[in-house]
Amino acid sequence: MTHLNWGLSGKTVIVTGATGAIGRAVAEGFAEAGCKVAVVDLDQSACDTTARALGIGHRGYGADLRQIGQLPALIQRIESDLGLATTLVNVAGIILRTPDLFTVTESDWDAQHDINLKALFFLTQAFAKRLAVTKTPGSVINYSSQGALSGGFGGSVVYNATKGAITTMTRGMARSWAPLNIRVNALAPGLVDTPMLQTPGQTDADRDAMIQQIPMQRLGLPEDHVGATVFLASDMARYMTGAMINVSGGFLMY
Numbered sequence: 371m372t373h374l375n376w377g378l379s380g381k382t383v384i385v386t387g388a389t390g391a392i393g394r395a396v397a398e399g400f401a402e403a404g405c406k407v408a409v410v411d412l413d414q415s416a417c418d419t420t421a422r423a424l425g426i427g428h429r430g431y432g433a434d435l436r437q438i439g440q441l442p443a444l445i446q447r448i449e450s451d452l453g454l455a456t457t458l459v460n461v462a463g464i465i466l467r468t469p470d471l472f473t474v475t476e477s478d479w480d481a482q483h484d485i486n487l488k489a490l491f492f493l494t495q496a497f498a499k500r501l502a503v504t505k506t507p508g509s510v511i512n513y514s515s516q517g518a519l520s521g522g523f524g525g526s527v528v529y530n531a532t533k534g535a536i537t538t539m540t541r542g543m544a545r546s547w548a549p550l551n552i553r554v555n556a557l558a559p560g561l562v563d564t565p566m567l568q569t570p571g572q573t574d575a576d577r578d579a580m581i582q583q584i585p586m587q588r589l590g591l592p593e594d595h596v597g598a599t600v601f602l603a604s605d606m607a608r609y610m611t612g613a614m615i616n617v618s619g620g621f622l623m624y
């Protein structure tokens with residue numbers, strides 16, 4: 371019996387937010403693992419550029435995932451082009467920081483929930499439906515955050531609430547679809563050195579203060595998330611569902 375079988379070669383993987391910092395690194399990881407990657411993000415030409423950079427056999431799909439009614443057609447297009455997708459990695463997300471909780475507006479609330487939570491749910495629903503209909507095993511990896519558990523602070527509380535809901539929903543989806551052999555797991559980055567972490571007026575001292583809270587004494591890098599994501603999608607994680615892996619340099623220890 372062989373134990374170390376990744377089982378990813380030739381599989382079709384959808385990565386959302388795939389022209390962003392972490393999503394792009396994750397897309398590169400799946401391409402390296404021999405997968406065909408559907409690069410999904412807002413801008414078609416950025417998706418095309420990223421897909422081309424991954425090599426032959428990958429494809430870009432410019433899509434605003436908040437267009438819920440279009441999501442089944444997106445899944446269908448990817449299937450026609452690249453074959454039935456068996457892994458979906460939900461990386462796309464936004465944060466809208468406000469000075470404090472008192473200044474959060476309804477539109478701030480809606481904007482973050484629309485992409486971080488609602489789009490994630492309905493894209494995953496459309497993806498999993500195809501697996502169910504074709505009786506194919508598959509896997510979903512949802513990008514949550516350390517803030518799902520800490521709750522965040524001040525102006526980032528609403529963003530973190532969406533991440534908390536993603537973690538909860540991951541467990542519910544995992545339990546619902548386990549009999550279909552569709553595994554659903556989450557990944558929680560800590561503090562990652564991407565534009566999302568930057569705030570207006572942030573100083574070197576602010577950055578040092580963040581680093582001081584991380585036992586491994588550095589911010590995360592996009593590429594730090596590739597290994598855990600590819601692992602969760604692979605046959606190496608075949609008995610894992612409903613889990614959340616912390617990739618945070620020790621910042622998060624739950």
Ligand SMILES: NC(=O)c1ccc[n+]([C@@H]2O[C@H](COP(=O)([O-])OP(=O)(O)OC[C@H]3O[C@@H](n4cnc5c(N)ncnc54)[C@H](O)[C@@H]3O)[C@@H](O)[C@H]2O)c1
Nearest residue numbers: 387389390391392412434435461462463515559562564566
């Ligand atoms: N950077 C961090 O410190 C950090 C920490 C914890 C969790 N995360 C999570 O990791 C993920 C990636 O973060 P990142 O730092 O790479 O951010 P990023 O801003 O570089 O990437 C996010 C991507 O999502 C895409 N996107 C946004 N709205 C979309 C829409 N409506 N339709 C399609 N695509 C859309 C953006 O275009 C962007 O490319 C996010 O879910 C984020 O919440 C990040």
